[in-house]
Amino acid sequence: AQSVTQPDIHITVSEGASLELRCNYSYGATPYLFWYVQSPGQGLQLLLKYFSGDTLVQGIKGFEAEFKRSQSSFNLRKPSVHWSDAAEYFCAVGASNYQLIWGAGTKLIIKP
Amino acid sequence: DSGVTQTPKHLITATGQRVTLRCSPRSGDLSVYWYQQSLDQGLQFLIQYYNGEERAKGNILERFSAQQFPDLHSELNLSSLELGDSALYFCASRGPNNSPLHFGNGTRLTVT
Numbered sequence: 257a258q259s260v261t262q263p264d265i266h267i268t269v270s271e272g273a274s275l276e277l278r279c280n281y282s283y284g285a286t287p288y289l290f291w292y293v294q295s296p297g298q299g300l301q302l303l304l305k306y307f308s309g310d311t312l313v314q315g316i317k318g319f320e321a322e323f324k325r326s327q328s329s330f331n332l333r334k335p336s337v338h339w340s341d342a343a344e345y346f347c348a349v350g351a352s353n354y355q356l357i358w359g360a361g362t363k364l365i366i367k368p
Numbered sequence: 369d370s371g372v373t374q375t376p377k378h379l380i381t382a383t384g385q386r387v388t389l390r391c392s393p394r395s396g397d398l399s400v401y402w403y404q405q406s407l408d409q410g411l412q413f414l415i416q417y418y419n420g421e422e423r424a425k426g427n428i429l430e431r432f433s434a435q436q437f438p439d440l441h442s443e444l445n446l447s448s449l450e451l452g453d454s455a456l457y458f459c460a461s462r463g464p465n466n467s468p469l470h471f472g473n474g475t476r477l478t479v480t
Contacts, residue, residue, distance in 0.1 A: 355413065361411075
């Protein structure tokens with residue numbers, strides 16, 4: 257069955273520290289991969305996407321993600337988090353028709 | 369600002385009632401998607417329209433229906449409302465080819 261797993265419901269990181277949010281998927285073929293961020297009271301905003309090519313993709317707000325086919329993972333990273341990064345982060349996978357399968361989300365809490 | 373407009377922002381209604389949620393996609397986007405986000409179910413795809421025609425259905429209840437009008441705005445109709453329908457309802461639109469989804473800020477529905 258197709259699925260997306262974000263194993264961490266909450267993650268707490270100190271401001272200025274590095275961040276890695278995990279995303280594992282189960283999918284029949286190489287999917288399109290996405291990370292979205294949702295701030296409180298807001299809709300989801302695309303951070304980055306992977307379709308093909310270089311497995312390390314750069315996104316907005318200093319985020320990057322690496323596609324690892326052997327591990328069926330697409331982890332999101334940021335070298336130094338800012339208080340404004342506090343939000344919920346969603347990983348999604350899907351086919352080209354954009355019927356995305358969404359992870360349950362990881363809530364990022366920033367410690368001052 | 370994603371360019372996707374949803375109205376109203378909040379809706380409070382009683383069980384058994386019917387409501388209509390409205391979405392205006394980004395200028396030029398032909399595809400509109402509806403999602404439901406609740407605490408227990410996460411983000412669930414409901415239905416997709418493309419240029420006025422239904423393109424795909426997800427976990428949409430029979431009590432729910434949607435349409436996309438010639439001016440490309442879309443409406444999601446929820447009827448015989450139950451307490452469990454309380455959720456955030458998001459609309460997203462997408463341009464051609466590999467364009468990503470752009471989400472509105474959602475309508476928060478509370479059924480009492």
